[in-house]
Amino acid sequence: MSKIRITKQFSFETGHALYGYDGKCRNVHGHSYKLSVTVIGTPITDTQNVKFGMVIDFGDLKKIVKSEIVDKFDHATVFNKNTPHVELAEELKSRGHDVILVDYQPTSENMVIDFAQKIKKNLPDHIQLHSLKLQETESSFAEWYASDNN
Template sequence: MSKIRITKQFNFETGHALYGYDGKCKNVHGHSYKLAVTVIGSPITDTNNVKYGMVIDFGDLKKIVKEEIVDVFDHATVFNKNTPHIELAKELSDRGHNVILVDYQPTSENMVVDFAAKIKSRLPENIQLFSLKLQETESSYAEWYASDN
């Protein structure tokens, strides 16, 4: 049976700051992220299956990515838990803001690795994560490929 790749795209708004960085991104700022999730598998051949002909229902993929990534990171501010901004993070959190503390520098590169692990853990056995593309700005993005990892 043929292997087919399907892709679903997502959008979310997230703020972050890169502690120790020597440029503007050391300041708290935000991005309108675009995330393209590509999975690979064989279309279902059982004609009695309601998902006949699908690799995975786009709605099922959407549910996974929304629960693991979009609903968590949308309109949140992400800080490395070791940042000197920790007081700011606590203040924002105390005021009801959605603050996420991660154990990595919240660059697009590190976020895409984190997202890949989260999505892979939720996919059905017969579906593999093929790639992710996390676009931070109109001209800048990070990509993760299973074949490289």
């Protein structure tokens, strides 16, 4: 049976700041991120299965990505927990803002690595994560491919 790749796209708004960066992105700012999630697998051949013909139900993939990424990162601000931004993060939290502290510099490159790990651990055993594309702006994006990370 043929292996098939399917892709679902997601959008979310997230703020961040890059501590120590030598450009404008050292300031707190936000992006309208677009995340494309591509998985690979074999379509279900059991005619009695309600998911017959599907690699994975798009709705099931949506549940995983929404719970692990979109619902957490949408309208939140991400800071590296090992920077002085922690003080700002605590101030924002005390005022009711959603803040995520991560152990990495919150660049698109590092975020897509983090997202890959979160998605992979929640996929069914017969489905593999093929790739992620995290678009930060209209012309800038980071990509993660399983084949590059074996």
